[in-house]
Amino acid sequence: MGLSTFKKRTVTCGELRKNHVGKTITLTGWVDKRRDLGGLIFIDLRDRYGKTQIVFSPERHEGAHEIAKSLRSEYVLSATGVVRARPEETRNPEVTTGEIEVDIHELTILNKSETPPFPMDDYGDVNEDLRLKYRYLDLRRPSVQNNFIMRHRAYQVTRQYFDQKGFLEIETPILMKSTPEGARDFLVPSRLHHGKFYALPQSPQTYKQILMVSGFDRYFQIVKCFRDEDLRADRQPEFTQIDVEMSFVDEEDIQQITEGAIVDIFKTILNTDVQQPFPRMTYTEAMERFGSDKPDTRFGLEIRNCSEIAQHSGFRVFSDVVKKNGIVAGINVPGLASYTRSQLDILTDYVKSLGAGGLVYLRVNADKIECSASKFITEDESNAIAKKFEAKPGDLILLISGTWQKALTILGTLRLEMAQRLNSIPEGKWNFLWVTDFPLLEFSEEEKRFVAVHHPFTAPKPEDVPLLETDPGKARARAYDLVLNGNEIAGGSIRIHTQEVQSKMFSLLGIGTEEAQRKFGFLLDAFKYGAPPHGGIAFGFDRIIMLMTGSKSIRDVIAFPKTASGMSLMDEAPSTVDVKQLDELHIKIK
RNA sequence: GGGGUCGUAGCUCAGCUUGGUUAGAGCGCCUGCCUGUCACGCAGGAGGUCGAGGGUUCGAGUCCCUUCGGCCCCGCCA
Numbered sequence: 122m123g124l125s126t127f128k129k130r131t132v133t134c135g136e137l138r139k140n141h142v143g144k145t146i147t148l149t150g151w152v153d154k155r156r157d158l159g160g161l162i163f164i165d166l167r168d169r170y171g172k173t174q175i176v177f178s179p180e181r182h183e184g185a186h187e188i189a190k191s192l193r194s195e196y197v198l199s200a201t202g203v204v205r206a207r208p209e210e211t212r213n214p215e216v217t218t219g220e221i222e223v224d225i226h227e228l229t230i231l232n233k234s235e236t237p238p239f240p241m242d243d244y245g246d247v248n249e250d251l252r253l254k255y256r257y258l259d260l261r262r263p264s265v266q267n268n269f270i271m272r273h274r275a276y277q278v279t280r281q282y283f284d285q286k287g288f289l290e291i292e293t294p295i296l297m298k299s300t301p302e303g304a305r306d307f308l309v310p311s312r313l314h315h316g317k318f319y320a321l322p323q324s325p326q327t328y329k330q331i332l333m334v335s336g337f338d339r340y341f342q343i344v345k346c347f348r349d350e351d352l353r354a355d356r357q358p359e360f361t362q363i364d365v366e367m368s369f370v371d372e373e374d375i376q377q378i379t380e381g382a383i384v385d386i387f388k389t390i391l392n393t394d395v396q397q398p399f400p401r402m403t404y405t406e407a408m409e410r411f412g413s414d415k416p417d418t419r420f421g422l423e424i425r426n427c428s429e430i431a432q433h434s435g436f437r438v439f440s441d442v443v444k445k446n447g448i449v450a451g452i453n454v455p456g457l458a459s460y461t462r463s464q465l466d467i468l469t470d471y472v473k474s475l476g477a478g479g480l481v482y483l484r485v486n487a488d489k490i491e492c493s494a495s496k497f498i499t500e501d502e503s504n505a506i507a508k509k510f511e512a513k514p515g516d517l518i519l520l521i522s523g524t525w526q527k528a529l530t531i532l533g534t535l536r537l538e539m540a541q542r543l544n545s546i547p548e549g550k551w552n553f554l555w556v557t558d559f560p561l562l563e564f565s566e567e568e569k570r571f572v573a574v575h576h577p578f579t580a581p582k583p584e585d586v587p588l589l590e591t592d593p594g595k596a597r598a599r600a601y602d603l604v605l606n607g608n609e610i611a612g613g614s615i616r617i618h619t620q621e622v623q624s625k626m627f628s629l630l631g632i633g634t635e636e637a638q639r640k641f642g643f644l645l646d647a648f649k650y651g652a653p654p655h656g657g658i659a660f661g662f663d664r665i666i667m668l669m670t671g672s673k674s675i676r677d678v679i680a681f682p683k684t685a686s687g688m689s690l691m692d693e694a695p696s697t698v699d700v701k702q703l704d705e706l707h708i709k710i711k
Numbered sequence: 712g713g714g715g716u717c718g719u720a721g722c723u724c725a726g727c728u729u730g731g732u733u734a735g736a737g738c739g740c741c742u743g744c745c746u747g748u749c750a751c752g753c754a755g756g757a758g759g760u761c762g763a764g765g766g767u768u769c770g771a772g773u774c775c776c777u778u779c780g781g782c783c784c785c786g787c788c789a
Contacts, residue, residue, distance in 0.1 A: 160746030174749070194739090211747050219749085236740060239722055244750065245738080247722070250781045303789030323789075350788040351712095474714060475785070534784090576789035630789095674782090685782065 127199040127229045135171025137204055139220045147201040148173060148223065149231070151261065152192050153241065162189045163222075166198060167241075169266055174213075174222040175200050182226040189225070195234035195241065195258075201227040249676070253690040256681055268670045268678045274390050275666055276343060279363055282385045286378060288339040288365070293328035295321060295345070301640055302577050302630070304348035307358070310706040321347035324659055326576060327644050329366040330616055333655040334647045340366045343662065352685050354674040355608065355664055365613070366657035372601060375613055375658050376555060379603060382660075383553065391669060395551060399603070403558040408526075409450075412533020414559070417607025418552045420545050422536045424529065426450045427520070430505045436497035438478065442522040450528055451481075451520035453510035454539045458484040458517045465493070471538070472521060475531045483507060483518040537607070554604045561585070561598040562629065570631040575600040577626055578644075579614040580656075586622075593629055599656070610665050613658025620648040 130149040137146070153167035162177040177189035182202075192198070202225035213219030238255055239247045243264045252259040259265055280290065299306045299320035306320035322328075324346045332340050342364045349358060363382075367375060380397050387393045400418075407416045410423045431439035431449035439449050460468070469480040483503055484491040490503045510518050519535060521528045540546050561581050562571040573579060575598055581589060585596040603611035617623045623645060627637040637645065663675040676682035683689050703709065 154749070154751095156748045156751050158746055158748060158751070159744065161748075162746095163748050163751085165749070176747085179746080208747070211749085213749060216749085222747095236721070240739075240750090242750070245723060248718090248781070250718095251722080253781090300789085304787085326789085348788060351786085353788085354783070356788070573789050579789085684780085686780085688780090690781090 127231055128201050128227070130199070133170035134166050134168040134173040135217065137173055137218050137221050137223070139206060141204045142206050142221060144204050145201065146204060146223065147199060148175065149199045150197070151234075151241075152194055152196045152198065155192055155194070157190070162186065162192075164189065164192060164198075166200065167261075167263075169270075171217060173218045174207075174216075175202065175225050176205075176222050177225055177228070181224065185225050185228040188228045188230065192230070193234065193236070195237050195261075196230055197232040197234070199229040199231055200225045250684070250690060253676075253682070253684065256691045260680065265677070268666065268672060269680065271390060271670055272666045272678055275386055275662070275669070278386050278389045279341075279343060279382065282382050283339075283341040283365070286339070286381070288341040289337055290342055291332060291337065291340055292342065293322070293325040293332075293344065297322050297328075298640075300327075301632070301636075302573060304350050307347045307349045310708055312705055315707045323348050324362060325364055326578065327641070329364060329657060330578060330644065330652075330655065331647050333366055333368045333618075334650065334652045336368075336653075338368045338653075340364075340657075352683065352687060354676075355661075355667065357663070357675055357679060357682055358687055360675070360679075361662040363660040363662050364657070365659065366655060368653040368655040370615075370654070370656055372557070372599060372615060372656070375615075375656050376601065379611060379613075379658055379660075380553075383603075386665070387551065387669075393551060395553065399553040399555055401555045401557055404556055404560065405558065407556050408529045408533075412529040412531070412536055413607070414556055415602065415604045415607055415609045416533075416554065416556075417537065417540075417546070418554055419547050419550045419606055420540050422452050422454065422540055422545075424450050424452055424532045424536065425509055427506050427509050430502055430509065431522070434498055434502055436481075436494055438494075439481075439498075439522055447522060447524045448528050449520060449522040450532055451506075451510070451518055452532055452536050452539065453512050454517045454519060454543070455513070456515050456517075456543075457539075458486060458515045460484075460517055468519070472531055472535060475534055476527060477521050477531045478523065481520040481522075483512075483520070485512040485514055485516040485518065487514040550606070552606055556602045556604055557600075558582070558597045559600045559602070560594065561596040561600075562593050564594055568631075571629055573626075573630060574598065575612065575614050577630055577632075578616045578623070580617045580622070589625060589629060601658075603658075603660075605665070605668055608664055608668060609661065610668070611658050611660040613656065615654070615656035618648060618652040618654050620645050623648060 128147045131147045134148055134150045148166055150166040150168035153165040153172055156163040160179055164175050165172045166175050177186040179186045200223070202223040204221050205224050207220060207222050237258050239251060241258060241261050243262055296309060296319040299308065299318060304323050306323065309319040309321065311317045311319060325342065325344055329340055344362055344364050345359055346362050347359050352358065367378070380399055384395045384397060387395045404414055407414055409426065410416070412424050426448055427450060428443045428448045432443035434440050443449060465482055472480045482493045483506060485507055490507055492498050492503045506518060512518060521531050523531070560574050561579065563574050565572045571593055580599045582597045582599055588596040599615035601613060602609050617626060624634070624637060627641070663678055666678040667675045670678060672678055681689060681691065
């Protein structure tokens, strides 16, 4: 009997079938539903494996039935009985255990439960703040548990895949040196060194590069990363990456390995065949066709540039912007010429909220084209624009003008918005896409200097190295992002592996020799001792699981996530700490 | 830092436009009845700081201001 005061389970709530009929078994689990008919009592007992109907009969087993009367939602039970086939007409084909039930003769209530604040079923929506406060209850819901079962399987497939390919899983520090570039660091004060701080890693970037210098050749790690930036539906302050780095490789090698991992994960877990190789698209093309560096290619509504028509227009807003190297571009939304003036006004406000100066629209009717700027745009110009978009009667053309970056980005957002309104984003498609040839640097107006688009260790394209001297903004990077249905799910690059180029990069970023030595000296030093050419990638693991489970937010695939304001509602982190703790750290709150 | 949206019973929501009896519904909960239910059924009952604070008014869930919190977006996120 052992030390237990209750009967341990002999089966789970998900496994009993017809062939178990006649066996005496013990189940443990939670009361999911209670159906007390006055005489017979039916209980759906739930554990993570499923649900099983157990029956209490006042005639057959009076003692157990008497106890069962007091059962309520979420009570924890150990129940022993005999598996029976259900009478033919009472079988439940909806449930995997629906052919049988268990006639209970021995019942132990292992624990009672207060009435839960929300039901543990998957029928109704529950407000997210409540779900997060009672996360332990939310995590009991089968639909939520399924997300974590899938997540678990993805860990296993990932480890197996990279192991088979000869990768070594090596842990890197969580307490590391703060780095100046990139996202804001979470800081951890050092008690032993007054006034000094560790940082939590934004990613193990420098460590994995140093592992390459050490000769580990193929490294991977499923690792937590931390960024102290504002949150989004797909962004949490702590998140999980599949971090990968390889030596003696080029872009193609990394992409092939990456694709293989994705193919494996999707095949094993979703039984979905993903075709290799994934399509490639340059950053420039992605921007000009989709207005995004992570284009959703599941639907059309592609952007077209009509600057050459607009540049000679009497409409100064258009002609001026083209003169100043800007563009006029738009999308053609089929069938929406029926939009009313007020609907279009709302749309105009929407693009203005995204930073557009305004919105010019053309309603394409059978007989004529109505243009919102017809005072300034001639009929010929309207017709030319309509022709450019291959517009048919009933179409609505939406035009935005501005700098290349801004106009296209706004159109990219507008394109997604219109696709959602038209309900034209197909379900069940898995459109993977490599976006390549990103710019290496971009000029930050705020900081009045160049900043790295990817990170400061990304190598420039060899043919663009001369540009670093003449026109750094034009240089392209050996960087690549993996996009799935409009979501960035991985990003990587071939790294700089020589001390000279890395120093050059730091100086372009406005980081002086002395500062570079102070902040990244360990990496520059390492590069002096035979650093192999290397590159890598990091997958946004939570995002991949989010997409695979059809979740709307990565919160649904993270066991204990934080709210949009970075709060953990269950344990109320962050919280104040004792003055004594602060004193030890020599910290005073301003 | 900015914009949008939501906050009313344990839960999900209606009521707010146009201020006016005792603030409603469904589910859940409690009690009773019920021996083949399976989101059981029937009958009855309890349950409200209308997020908080202030203001306007004879009177505020409803109008105004401030504030807190959830969610979404922009900025930010190498």
